[in-house]
Amino acid sequence: MAVFTEVSEPQAQDLLQRLNLGVLQSLRGIQGGIENTNYFVTTDQGEYVLTLFERLTHEQLPFYLYLMKHLAAKGIPVPDPAADRHGDVLHTLCAKPAAVVNRLTGQNQLAPQAVHCSAVGTMLARMHLAGQDYARSQPNLRALPWWNETVPVILPYLDEGQSVLIRSELAYQNHTAQSNAFAALPRGPVHADLFRDNVMFEGERLTGLFDFYFAGVDSWLFDLAVCLNDWCIDLHNGTHDPGRAKALLQAYQSVRPLTAAERMLLPAMLRAGALRFWISRLWDFHLPREASMLKPHDPAHFERVLRERVQHPIGPEP
Numbered sequence: 001m002a003v004f005t006e007v008s009e010p011q012a013q014d015l016l017q018r019l020n021l022g023v024l025q026s027l028r029g030i031q032g033g034i035e036n037t038n039y040f041v042t043t044d045q046g047e048y049v050l051t052l053f054e055r056l057t058h059e060q061l062p063f064y065l066y067l068m069k070h071l072a073a074k075g076i077p078v079p080d081p082a083a084d085r086h087g088d089v090l091h092t093l094c095a096k097p098a099a100v101v102n103r104l105t106g107q108n109q110l111a112p113q114a115v116h117c118s119a120v121g122t123m124l125a126r127m128h129l130a131g132q133d134y135a136r137s138q139p140n141l142r143a144l145p146w147w148n149e150t151v152p153v154i155l156p157y158l159d160e161g162q163s164v165l166i167r168s169e170l171a172y173q174n175h176t177a178q179s180n181a182f183a184a185l186p187r188g189p190v191h192a193d194l195f196r197d198n199v200m201f202e203g204e205r206l207t208g209l210f211d212f213y214f215a216g217v218d219s220w221l222f223d224l225a226v227c228l229n230d231w232c233i234d235l236h237n238g239t240h241d242p243g244r245a246k247a248l249l250q251a252y253q254s255v256r257p258l259t260a261a262e263r264m265l266l267p268a269m270l271r272a273g274a275l276r277f278w279i280s281r282l283w284d285f286h287l288p289r290e291a292s293m294l295k296p297h298d299p300a301h302f303e304r305v306l307r308e309r310v311q312h313p314i315g316p317e318p
Helices: 009-018 061-073 114-130 144-157 160-177 220-231 242-255 260-286 300-311
Strands: 024-029 037-043 046-052 091-093 096-102 187-190 199-202 205-209 216-219
Touching: 009 024, 009 037, 009 091, 009 096, 061 096, 061 114, 114 187, 114 199, 114 205, 114 220, 114 242, 144 160, 144 260, 160 260, 160 300, 187 220, 216 220, 220 242, 220 260, 220 300, 260 300
Parallel strands: none
Antiparallel strands: 024 037, 037 046, 046 096, 091 096, 187 216, 199 205
16 A cells, blocks of 8 residues: 555565565555555566555554454455465564565456445455454454544544534444443454455456455444445445445345344444544544655545434435
8 A cells, every 4th residue: 555664676575585475576566545565566476465564563463464364264355464484474574564465356346336235245244254263352443442542633633513523423432332232233353444445356246355454353233334334325425325235235134134233223333434434534634654655535535424424324224
C-alpha cells in the first residue's frame, strides 16, 4: 500500500532466498492504503506480495499471519504467508516485521452489482464459521476502546456540526456496548476491513480476500456491517442500496442465519462501522505520517454514511 519504508532489490532478494521463492525479477511499490509498506514481487517462481508492517509489532503479527494460514487450510481464498526453513512466517526486513504471501488472481470489483455482493456475503459467512476454532486470540485494535481514545485527539479539527455528531454517536455506541443484546452477539475472528479493494474477482467469481491486518476477535455482526457500509451504498452520497444489501444479507444468512440479538442490533452496528472509519480517516487525514506514496482517504465519505445510517436505520431484511 503506501510506501513508508524503501526496500532495495538486494534486500528483497535476500529475503526471497531465505524463503526459497526464487530469483527476483521485479519489485514495485503499491500505492493506496495507509498502514503498511507493500510491494508487488515477481520471481522466476511466481507472483508475491511483500509487506513491511509499520505499526503492528512482532508480538501482534502472529495472530494475523496464522489466521490466514488457518483460513486457507479451510478452503477460504486468502493469501498464504511463506515460511522459512524453520517454519516461521514472520520475518524481519529493514528492521521492520515483514511477510511474503502469494499474490491472488483476479481484480477488484469497484462497481459491484448484486451478484458480487452475494458472493461477498457467502464468503464472509464461510470465513466466520471457518475461524471459529482458531486458537489464537487478539481483540479488534480499532474497536470501541480505540474510538474513545482517538475522538478527543481529532475533535480540535472538526467544526461544530461534526463535533456534535461524533460525540453523540460515540455516546450511543458506548451505551449499546453495555446492553444485553450486545453481550449476546456471536463473536470470533473478523476481517474488519473487507472493502471493495480487499476482494478479488474473475468475472462474477470471487477469487480472494486479502489485507487481514485489521483483523481481530469481534462480533461477526460488526464485520457484516462494515461490508454493507461499503459494498451496498452509493459512494457519491453514502446512501443505502437496498438491492445490493438484500443480495449480500440473503447470501450471508444462507450460510449462517443471524441470531435474534444480531437482527436487533444491525442498525446500531451499521452506525458503528461508519463511525469507526470516519474516526480513522479523520485521524489519518489530520495527523498523517510521512510516506512516499501516501494518499489519505477523504473522511467526509464516512461522515455522510454515518448521517445516513442515523437518519435512515436499516434492518436485516431491506
